Amino acid sequence: MREVELIIIGGGPAGITAATEAAHIGASVALIDENQHLGGKIFGATGNRIPGSASDKVEKKLRRQILKDFDRVGDKITVYLNTEVWDIVDQSMVLLYAKEGSGGHVKRIKGKKLIISVGAFEKAIPFPGWTRPGVFSVGGLNTLAKKGIVPGEKFLLAGAGPLQLVLADHLIHAGAKLSAIVNAVSLRDIAVSALQLFASIDSLRFRSGVEYLWHIKRHKVPIYSSYIISKVYGSNEVEKAEIVRVDRLWNPIRGAEKEIKVDTVAYGFGLIPCTELTRLCGCKHFYDERLGYWRVELNEKMETTVPGIFAAGDGLTIKGYSAAIEEGRVAAIEACTQLERVNRREADRLLRSSLRKLKRFKRFGRIMDTISSPRSGIFNILTDDTIVCRCEDVTARDVIFAVADGARDVNDIKRRTRLGMGHCQGRICGQVINELMWKLTGIRKQREIFTPSIPAKPVPFEWLAGE
Amino acid sequence: MDSGDKFEIEVDGKTILARKGQTIAEALLANGLRALRTTRKQAPRGVYCGMGICYECRMIVNGIPNVRTCMTMATPACKVTTQDDSRITLEK
Known part of the structure; x- marks a missing residue:
């Protein structure tokens, strides 16, 4: 067992900055990350091969x-890469799993204080066929596109949110053919948020947005506003997609379907x-x-309701790396x-500029989250056969039977169907199980959430032996 | 590109070229390979989230099953096999 003063979990922009700041002040620090390199999803990507936009350059x-x-x-910082945290006990003892081939052997670290800066992942709503190879999350495909990897011939971008435009821009740069951009949000709502952004004087993001739109327009990519993807077909992989127009609450409008031949x-x-x-x-x-998600309660100094445990970055609310850096510092x-x-006294002096900047970042996050947050009608695209829990192949029908059998809360559905018990530990299906049950x-x-369970990430028995 | 940053990896007995700095998943996708695993119900799966959350891209890497290929860098001579979940009985 190792002992340090401060343990930081997650080496993205927030975690790196927190480690730097704490080491600079003189504390002993352990920084843990599950990737093979520091930087997280945004700052960890190497080998980018496409020219970037204005905000890509600032990012770099x-x-x-x-x-x-x-x-x-x-x-002054001990870095544990390729290492997952599978449990935290007594508020300060972090249990590690050094993945195969990482060479790591430390199984636990004890710290006096803990900063959790584990970032975010993508929101998804199941739709028929969405488990087929060829359906990617927007962020996942974006990482590929930035490296110049184009894993298909004809692309369709569906969902909502600003990341879609970023991806479109990167895909075009990487040489992909975009067949359509399908956005659930109406043109009116997009215009309103663009104005809000402008009003918040985030000129860099606004400029990037305009740059992306211009790029997409120049390449004559058809944009369908107020549309969602309702199905993908194919014998194995994606061969065709169906989109459908939606009303303001994202209810699919029958008869307003349209087929588009795409493979990705x-x-x-x-x-x-x-x-x-x-x-x-x-x-x-x-x-x-x-905002449409669960978030941890914090005071303005980033401390959670458990004394000594702090949180920073997009693991709190989605505001992006600039805010994450300041939060890590605070x-x-x-x-x-x-x-x-x-x-x-010295701390308050050090904190002042970061706290001021953070106020500004909050606004951007709010606007973006509000427009991309799914509305209730979208759950009507699920059919009985639609897989809800990807890990355990649990379909909507399985959930229907569980509810018919008397399941009345999300943990009960989990026990009866195995939904949420697979490798991802309910991270994907957990986002929609409430809405599905209500429907x-x-x-x-009242909205519920799966009871957190250990191991938080799968750990082989051999590693646990002797623990 | 310069050939110096390219190397071979083995996928289901065949050789493909990977590039330095690519994860195994990226190398496979760059070579047009998208179905990486079959579930217990024999449904094909591939990379979905690309960031280690969804565990869909699990394959057998150098004999170890359930390795997330989106989180694992490709290295020269690494051996990758499509994973069939119905044949992996014990989590290893």
């Missing part, structure tokens, strides 16, 4: 700066925070109706204050 510059600052104090689909509704670890620690969470300074590495029972009860 920031990435370089952050990693440089980190390297300067890096010798990108699908997503923006990002949602990863909350498994903060939930596992017993931190208080609440469901934000407006969490680290506050943790160091509690560790008595820095006095209150089946006709009763809209």
